[in-house]
Amino acid sequence: MANNKAVNPEIVQPFWTHAQQLEKMPPCQAQCPNSGDIRGWLGIIAQHEKNGLSLDDAYDLAWEKLVDLNPFPATVGRICPHPCESRCTRDGKDGSVSINAMERFLGDWGIARGLALPRIDGNRYSESIGVIGSGPASLSFAYQMARRGYPVTIYEKDSLPGGMLRHAIPDYRLPRDVLDAEIQRILDLRIAMVRGMEAGKEIPFEDLKKRHRLMFLGMGAQAARKLGIEGEKGPGVISGIEYLSQRKRGISTRIGKRVVVIGGGNTAIDAARSARRDGAQVTILYRRSLAQMPAASHEVEDAVEENIQLKFLAAPTKILREGNVVTGIEFQKMRLGEADEQGRQRPVPIPGDIHVLDADTVLVAVSQEPGWLGLNPEHDGKKWLHTKEDGKLEDDLWAGGDDRGPGIASRAIAQGRLAAEAVHAELRGQPKPQGWRMRPAVDTGSVKTDYYAKQGRGAQPRRPREQWLEQPDLEIDNTITSEQARSEAERCMSCGLCFGCDQCFMYCNAAGFTRAEEVKPGNYYTLALDACEGCGKCIEICPCGYLEARDKSIW
Numbered sequence: 081m082a083n084n085k086a087v088n089p090e091i092v093q094p095f096w097t098h099a100q101q102l103e104k105m106p107p108c109q110a111q112c113p114n115s116g117d118i119r120g121w122l123g124i125i126a127q128h129e130k131n132g133l134s135l136d137d138a139y140d141l142a143w144e145k146l147v148d149l150n151p152f153p154a155t156v157g158r159i160c161p162h163p164c165e166s167r168c169t170r171d172g173k174d175g176s177v178s179i180n181a182m183e184r185f186l187g188d189w190g191i192a193r194g195l196a197l198p199r200i201d202g203n204r205y206s207e208s209i210g211v212i213g214s215g216p217a218s219l220s221f222a223y224q225m226a227r228r229g230y231p232v233t234i235y236e237k238d239s240l241p242g243g244m245l246r247h248a249i250p251d252y253r254l255p256r257d258v259l260d261a262e263i264q265r266i267l268d269l270r271i272a273m274v275r276g277m278e279a280g281k282e283i284p285f286e287d288l289k290k291r292h293r294l295m296f297l298g299m300g301a302q303a304a305r306k307l308g309i310e311g312e313k314g315p316g317v318i319s320g321i322e323y324l325s326q327r328k329r330g331i332s333t334r335i336g337k338r339v340v341v342i343g344g345g346n347t348a349i350d351a352a353r354s355a356r357r358d359g360a361q362v363t364i365l366y367r368r369s370l371a372q373m374p375a376a377s378h379e380v381e382d383a384v385e386e387n388i389q390l391k392f393l394a395a396p397t398k399i400l401r402e403g404n405v406v407t408g409i410e411f412q413k414m415r416l417g418e419a420d421e422q423g424r425q426r427p428v429p430i431p432g433d434i435h436v437l438d439a440d441t442v443l444v445a446v447s448q449e450p451g452w453l454g455l456n457p458e459h460d461g462k463k464w465l466h467t468k469e470d471g472k473l474e475d476d477l478w479a480g481g482d483d484r485g486p487g488i489a490s491r492a493i494a495q496g497r498l499a500a501e502a503v504h505a506e507l508r509g510q511p512k513p514q515g516w517r518m519r520p521a522v523d524t525g526s527v528k529t530d531y532y533a534k535q536g537r538g539a540q541p542r543r544p545r546e547q548w549l550e551q552p553d554l555e556i557d558n559t560i561t562s563e564q565a566r567s568e569a570e571r572c573m574s575c576g577l578c579f580g581c582d583q584c585f586m587y588c589n590a591a592g593f594t595r596a597e598e599v600k601p602g603n604y605y606t607l608a609l610d611a612c613e614g615c616g617k618c619i620e621i622c623p624c625g626y627l628e629a630r631d632k633s634i635w
Contacts, residue, residue, distance in 0.1 A: 098609055098614055099584075099592070099607060099616070099618050099628070099629065100607070100609075100627070101578070101605075101607050102520070102626065102627075102628055103519060103576060103577050104519060104520050104521060104522035104575070104576030104625065105522060105576065106118070106119045106169075106522055106577070107167035107168065107169060107524060107575065108164040108165070108177075109164070110167065110521060111163045111164045111167040112163070112164045113163070113487070113488065113490040113493075113494050114149055114491070114493050114497065115149065116146070116149055116150060116164070117145060117148075117149070118164060118179055118572075119574055119575065119576070119577055120602075121143075121145040121186070122142070122177070122182065123569075123577070123579060123601035123602070124138050124141050124145065125138045125139065125142050125565065125569035126579070127579060127580060130580050130599060130604070131600055131601070135562070135566060139186065139562075139565075140193070142186055143186045143187075143189055143190045143195060144195075144198055146183065147197055147198070148198070149494075150220075150490070150493055150497075151197055151219070151223045151262065151265065151266055151493075152187070152219075152220075152245075152489070153186050153187030153262075154184060154187025154188050154191055154258050154261070155187065155245060155258060155259055155262055155489070156187070156489060156490055157180055157181070157182075157183035157185070157186075157188075158184055158253060158254050158557070159249060159253055159254055159489060160180060160183075160488060161346075161488060162179055162180035165178070165179050169524050169527050169529065169573055169575050170532075170571060170572075173529045173532070173534065174534050174535060174536050174537065175537030176537065177568060177569075177571050177572050178537055178538055178540065178568050181540055181559075181560050181564075181565075181568065182560075182565060182569065184559055184560075185562075185564075185565045186565075187258075187262070188258075191258070191261045191262070196265065197223065197227065197265050197266065197268075198227065199227045199228075199229075200227050200229075201228075201229070202229075203228070203229040205228070205229045205230050205231075206231075207230055207293035207294070207507055208230075208232075208233070208291065208293050209222075209231065209232045209233070209292060209294060209295075209296070209503075210232075210233055210288055210289075210291060210292035210294070210295045210296070211232060211233065211234045211235065211296045212234075212235050212295065212296070212297050212298060212299055213235075213236065213243060213297070213298035213299045213300060213481070214234050214236040214238075214241035214242060214243055214273070215242065215243025215244055215245065215298055215481055215482070215492065216243065216244075216245055216481065216492040217298040217480035217492035217493065217495050217496040218234060218298030218480075218496060219234075219241065219242075219263065219266050220480075220492070220493040220494075220495075220496030221296045221298065221478075221480060221496035221497070221499050221500045222234055222266065223266045223269065223271075223496075224496065224497050224501065224504075225500050225503065225504070226266075226269040226270065226271050228504050230504075231270075231272075232272065233272040233273070233291075233292070234272070234273045234274070235279050235283075235288065236273060236274065236277070237276065237277060237278035237279075237281075238275070238276070239275050239276055240275075241263055241267075241275075242263060243300050244321075244482070244489075245259055246259060246328065247302075247325040247329070248321055248324045248328070249324075249350065250324065250327070250328075250350055250353065250354050250357075250553075251328075251555075252353075252357075252548075252552065252554060252556055253350070253555070253556075255555060289476070289477075293476065294478065294503065295476065295477050295478070296471075296478045296479065296480070296496075296499060296503075297477065297478070297479040297480075298479065298480055298481045298483065298496065299483050300481055300482045300483060301448040301449055301464075301482035301483055301486055302321055302482075303448065304322065304445075304447075305447040305448065305449050306444070307396055307446065309397055309398055309399065310397075310398045310399065311398055311399030311401050311406075314401065314404050315404050315405070315406070316399075316401075316404075316406030316441050316442065317399060317406065317441075317444065318442075319444050319445065320341065320347045320350070320351035320444060320445030321445070321448060323335070323354070323355075324350055324354060327358075335355055335358055335360055335440065335443075336440025336441050337359070337360055337361060337440060338360065338361055338438050338439050338440045338441075339352075339361070339362045339363075339439065339440065339442075339443060340362075340363050340364075340365060340409050340439040340442050341362060341363070341364045341443045341445060342364075342365050342396055342442065342443070342444050342446055343364070343444070343447075344364070344366035344368065344372070344373040344374055344375055345373075345375050345445065345447075346374070346375045347445040348366075348375065348443075348445035348446075349375045349379045349380060350379075351443045351445050352364050352383055352388050353383055353386060353388065355441075355443065356386050356388060356549060357553070360441075361387075361389075362389065363389040363390075363437060364383070364389070364390045365394045365395075365396060365409070365437075366392050366393075366394065367393065367394060367427045368393065368414075368416070368424070368425075368427050369392050369393060369416060370392055372424055372425070373392075382556070385545060385548075386548060386549060391411075393413060393415065393427060394411045394412070394414065394435075395411060395412045395427060396409055396410070396411045396412075396442075397410050397411060397412050398410040400436065406439055406442060407438065407439070408436050408437055408438045408439050409442055410435070410436050411434070411435055411436075412429050412434055413429075413433035413434075413435065414427040414429055414430060415427070415430055416428070447486065448482065448486055449464075464483065464484060465484050466484075467479050467480075467484060470498050470499060470501075470502035470512070471498060471499030472502065478499045478503060479499075480495030480496045480498075480499050481495060481496070498513075522575045522576030522625045524575070524625075526622075526625035526628070527573055527575050527576075527624055527625045528623045531581075531623035532573055532623065535567070535570070537568075537571070538567060538568050540557055540558075540560070541557070541558040541559075542556055542557055543555070543556055543558065573623070573624060574601075574624045574626075575624055575625060576624065576625050576626060577601070577602045577626055578602050578604050578605065578624065578626045579602075579604075579624060580604035580605075581623060581624075583618070583621045583622060583623065584605060584607075584621070584622060585605055587617050587618060587621055588617070588618055589613060589615065589617070590611045590612060590613045591611060592608050592609075592613075593605045593606070593607055594606050594608065616629060
């Protein structure tokens, strides 16, 4: 609002510093692959009393906001390495907010309450949508299209949907009933599923395209990359993904008593810990250092707790055999050399420093790559799909997930969602969504952490260590309680958004702030600029960085 007071420009400075209310992007959201409104759903819980909500109602609303972008909160709350927490402003004070544990709590809350996924509106559209694959990217895309009113059909080569979530993540990390519940909730949006049919094999891809207005590809990257060393081909050497899949399907693996796992990612850790549960002594070989290991640090720590041996700076050079039987693996010791194009130090062989490990089975988990056939010559084989940022591959063909390059489940879910948003805009002739990144980021220095009472991060409840291998398929981590969830939500500093602390209202000399008639997280006070005296006191005392200075000409 403009300042209407009469001003003599000869005796007054040409600029006043007015306060302004400006919502900003919090650091947790900036770090989330799916751009989740973490501050938003935490705020609903933390501020429920200010907004006249019961705690149960607040949990329901927070769940609804969470699943607006991610229909798998109970799943992601169990398996995501939660990069959001690494940027939490609270981390330097008393520990980051346990965002992952909160997401899991709300996910389990939604399942227990039988909450249905929300539709966006009551529209129904005629354009038929086909989806190949049923991993997290495909299901995310299907969900976002179905809730907008489009008829969706998923084509899945296996009998059960879920992709890598179902076939590669061990039960002790992701129970099947949790995944089943979250997938069924998506399918309940009248999504049709054709099971046991591999697109491009049982039915030509071109025939599928004729059935639908457009297609989404989410086949994943379930082919394993080879080591390319002597002795690799033959019994006793299996990819980490295939081994994990066999265990999930109940197929006997017969890995023996000595297992060596090659790799340093999450699949390598999952394969190693699963082999321990099958009774083997396990060693992981990784060609770089612990600091460069891409696996989630807490998973690595748990692997060590389970007596899995880790050998770093060790690169396999040969699989040793007697006939067809694996007897061991030869490896070369490495050192870290110059940085590569990604800034990581390259492992360099140390001449003559060769060692041998006894082994009955070698599990190879160095990387994954695409392995699809029958789509078309341009996209077949082992090439990653190179799409536009929103997932568009070509006219009426979109893609997402690991077939665009390996990544975590949250990234795949985001790619499915962003593709759906772009597809909907294109089909309806609407402007392309701009997204939340258009908002300015909060300056963490403007968040006054001393204002907030010290309150340590809540501990994740876990089963006793001695039970981990005694009951190998039971979850190790448990879901936090309602009391813990409320306490953890209250630790959020609401970086960049008003949380109703009343500081501005109490300290404003000019009564520039008035209470909002309808309060909600982020909306507690209205600022009248014509009453603002430009003293800047409210900016100085605003703890969350929501208020900031705005230079306004008064000529």
